[in-house]
Amino acid sequence: xxxxDLLQLRGMPxxxxxxxxxxxxxxxxxxxxxxxxxxxxxxxxxxxLFFENSTRTKTSFELAAKRLSADTLSFNVNTxxxxxxxxxxxxxxxxxxxxxDAVVVRHAxxxxxxxxARNFPWRVLNxxxxxxxxxxxxxxxxxxxxxxxxxxxxxxVAIVGDVQHxxxxxxxxxxxxxxxxxxxxxxxxxxxxxxxxxxxVEMRHTIDEVVRDADVIMLLRIQHERLGRGVLPSAREYATxxxxxxxxxxxxxxxxxxxxxxxINRGVEIGADVADSAQSVILDQVTNGIAVRMALLYLLLGSxxxxxxxxxxxx
Ligand code: CP
Numbered sequence: 001x002x003x004x005d006l007l008q009l010r011g012m013p014x015x016x017x018x019x020x021x022x023x024x025x026x027x028x029x030x031x032x033x034x035x036x037x038x039x040x041x042x043x044x045x046x047x048x049l050f051f052e053n054s055t056r057t058k059t060s061f062e063l064a065a066k067r068l069s070a071d072t073l074s075f076n077v078n079t080x081x082x083x084x085x086x087x088x089x090x091x092x093x094x095x096x097x098x099x100x101d102a103v104v105v106r107h108a109x110x111x112x113x114x115x116x117a118r119n120f121p122w123r124v125l126n127x128x129x130x131x132x133x134x135x136x137x138x139x140x141x142x143x144x145x146x147x148x149x150x151x152x153x154x155x156x157v158a159i160v161g162d163v164q165h166x167x168x169x170x171x172x173x174x175x176x177x178x179x180x181x182x183x184x185x186x187x188x189x190x191x192x193x194x195x196x197x198x199x200x201v202e203m204r205h206t207i208d209e210v211v212r213d214a215d216v217i218m219l220l221r222i223q224h225e226r227l228g229r230g231v232l233p234s235a236r237e238y239a240t241x242x243x244x245x246x247x248x249x250x251x252x253x254x255x256x257x258x259x260x261x262x263x264i265n266r267g268v269e270i271g272a273d274v275a276d277s278a279q280s281v282i283l284d285q286v287t288n289g290i291a292v293r294m295a296l297l298y299l300l301l302g303s304x305x306x307x308x309x310x311x312x313x314x315x
Contacts, residue, residue: 002299005117005124008133009175017179021143023295024288030067031290040302041070045100049075049091050127051082051107052225056262056286057127057136061104064293068302073100088112089119096120101301105129108225123300125293131165131223137261138171140292142179144285145216148257153180158210159201161220161242161269162191168261169220173199186210187242191222207242211252218259219244219269235268245271249279257281 002016009017030038046065050058058074065072075095077083082091088107095103102123105113110130117124128134142152149155157176163169163185173183177200185192186204196203204210211217222238239245244258258270258280266272275282 002296004300005113005126006135006296006300007114007117007124007126009135009138009171009178010133012135012175012178014178017139017142017175020139020292020295020299021146023299024139024143024291027064027067027294027298028288028291030294031287037067037069039069040298041065041068044070044102044301045073045098046070046102046104046297046301047073047075047095047098047100048104048127049095049106051077051088051105051112052128054106054127056289057106057134058104060286060289061125061127061136061293061297064290064297067290067294068297070101070297070301073098088115092116092120096122102297125296125300128167130167131170132167133171133174134167134261135171135175136289136293136296137168138175139296140285140289141168141172141218141259141261142175143288143292144259144281145176145181145257147284147288148281149215151180152176155181155215156213157181157183157216157218158214159183159185159218159220160207160210160244161187162222163187163196163220164191164193165223166220169218170199172218173201177201184210184213187220188238207244207248208251211244211248211256214252214256216257216259217244217249217252218261219264220261221263221265221269235265239268243267243269243271244274246273246277249274249277259285261285 062072104125104127106127110132113124113126113129159169184202186207260282
């Protein structure tokens with residue numbers, strides 16, 4: 001059972017992750033139909049409340065809600081009264097007065113979605129909070145890995161780069177290890193520090209050490225918006241020591257899968273030829289994001305809706 005909200009993958013039981021991924025597989029089938037719409041959330045209102053920019057997460061949550069026949073309301077922080085000094089809680093009270101059923105929240109402060117979940121009876125889906133977690137990204141990544149390998153159990157996933165400041169890395173680390181995968185990490189000392197040893201990961205010093213052992217290589221964007229000064233000498237130096245180019249990719253097994261949550265920086269953490277290679281599943285991750293977010297909205301909101309269970313085409 002998924003519970004009231006989706007806030008983090010840390011502590012989420014294996015059975016719940018499996019239920020979400022299995023439901024996402026059914027939802028993906030809806031996306032392959034000519035009429036990509038089913039009725040389970042007809043009449044429900046889903047609000048996307050993004051205090052940080054997004055291309056993938058916001059659009060795919062909105063598309064997921066629409067495919068389940070929910071109404072959507074998109075809150076644009078740059079044109080909102082947040083710019084006039086309205087607080088997060090007052091903004092939330094205002095949105096809540098419009099009677100939404102679920103709110104999808106992205107915020108620079110870790111814990112902001114938890115605050116909104118504690119203080120309002122709506123369903124909250126964390127779309128990324130500071131450096132804490134990005135649970136729907138972790139789930140879509142796990143679905144993409146499961147698609148190729150059948151199971152996550154026993155797979156070795158290498159996460160390379162700015163692990164320290166990455167909510168994507170944290171959600172993946174908790175989710176993947178719950179599902180029986182092994183996670184190895186590597187990155188510059190300022191982005192992959194000893195504190196990470198509190199997480200269930202094995203730390204390596206160089207990208208070459210993790211590439212050789214990996215079934216999956218997950219590259220991370222440098223989180224410039226969360227970095228202090230002096231953390232990174234230059235993008236060129238980063239690419240030299242930690243970027244995945246074709247020469248490094250050849251050190252991995254022929255079936256290795258290359259992932260990136262996006263947005264990618266070609267020539268920094270990933271070479272353009274690697275991003276466009278046959279091993280890259282970056283755009284499959286995007287497609288799976290819609291299915292996973294449909295599954296999450298369906299499991300959180302669908303069971304008490306009039307159209308619950310109906311995955312036939314909406315009229
Ligand atoms: N992966 C991810 O969160 O991308 P966006 O910032 O574009 O949503």
